[in-house]
Amino acid sequence: MRNNSSPVADTPEATETPVSAGSTGGHNSAGSTGGHEETRKVHAALTRSSTGSADLRELESGLDSLQSDAVRKARVDWSRILLPVAAVVVLIIIWQAYVSLGLKRRDLVPGPLDVAGQFGTLWAEGALQEAVWTSLQRGLVGFLISVAIATPIGLLLAQVAPLRRAFGPLISGLQVLPSVAWVPAAIIWFGLTDATVYFVVFMGAIPSIINGLISGVDQIPPQYRSVGTVLGASRLQMAVQIVLPAALPGYLGGLKQGWAFSWRSLMAAEIIAVGGTIGFGLGSMLNQGRDLADMTIVMSAILLILAVGILIELLVFGPIEKRLLQRRGLLAGSTR
């Protein structure tokens, strides 16, 4: 481990001040040579502790290993899987029990088995797969384009005060405005095409992503910017290499909300705008169920919409968020 055979000669202070003080305590012997009989005891805090560099290294690595965490092995936590499944099972049992009481007409409140049957029919027809695929694809593409548009705008607004003063209230307002309100306008402008659907998704997702990013940036400790300045970051470097990563937890919150808005807006658009070249999505399925007055189709569509939302959270945002927080040491003590 020691790479120098004579720590005394290696220590700068030992060579520069030959009449150096002896070692400060019993813990080291490298600092003093045999010749100084009359050396004084020295307080380490006031003068050099005259520790040999190898000794210093050893002491330091001892402290380091005492003070840093041992690596903990990650393992599969079954309660994470079993508890949510149990919750769903309980809800289905309650649902079935309620239906079995026969308080409502079966065609108005179908039971779990009726809906499962309808699932099977839709699956066999291929309508289920088509609807899920069409909606999911639109939702994701619309969301990703929204991210690409909203991120630079959000950074710009967060970093340039006059721009933010000018556009901030407008963006906040747009976030509050239900994106369904854009459907009639979109139909007039774009007709019954995919452009209508995407337009509504953008109007839903972009403002909330921008706002998420801005509030993430607002919460950055001011010291990070000072460090950036001291390190000589240019404006662009500051924005991309310091502000953006520092704001990532807030930004991720904005992305989650942006996805939720995309998905909701998409469903709204699909329910209202039917026909033309607009394909068959989950919203269309919902609308079809209403037209046919078939409650099992309606329930199937609702459950599918819900399932997609849950899966995206569990498979995409959940792991990303967990990893992000874990890497920054922010997860300790949380109930996630």
Added chain:
Amino acid sequence: MPVVLENLGKRFGDGAPVLDDVNATIGKGEFVALLGASGCGKSTLLNIMAGLEVPTSGALEVPSDGAAFMFQDAALFPWLTARENIELALQLRGVGKAERRIKANELLELVHLAGAGDKRPHELSGGMRQRVALARSLAQDRQLLLMDEPFAALDAITRDLLHDELERIWKETGRTIVFVTHNVREAVRLGQRVLLLSSRPGRVVQEWNVTEEHRTDAGLAGQLTGVITARLREEIRRHAK
């Protein structure tokens, strides 16, 4: 002269001046300890030297390429590993990618943290974090290194170790160091010169030279510490009542 402060003054808003008529010159390669009671404006003065704050009056001369800065808490970026934190400093200085890695490893080696390069700040102890911060400030490769109570929050043994390391690094690299502290022992331990800043308004009221004899003779060092402490207390007592 890397640093010249002339009649420097600073006030926040229209409050009482925090700094008033600060005069000091710091030579190349010098290790100056800046001492003062809590709240006397040490950080403010250091921030002005680093260009993070602008003085309201007076003039200052600092190296045109700016200064390296070490903050009171490590101020490492939590989303980067120890090595990446150092590499970022190198990158912002314009060092190429391949060279960055080599340089960062050298610096980690210099602060005896070669094995901890892939750890994230929250996985390191306070002392290790400060050493990474030290390596990062050295990565900036500026002649002037400003340090704002960098070891204040550490335990005594770790602090002693870091004192030894800092002194070694100072000798090896020949930097000019301004080291802010409110700890008289620390100032005497490290500085070649100790400047005492008064409180409200902050102003350099006295300075002492710490010679090589003080480094090795505990009696002399203790005596000087006593003198400086007495002067500091007198300065604080002025504000009593």
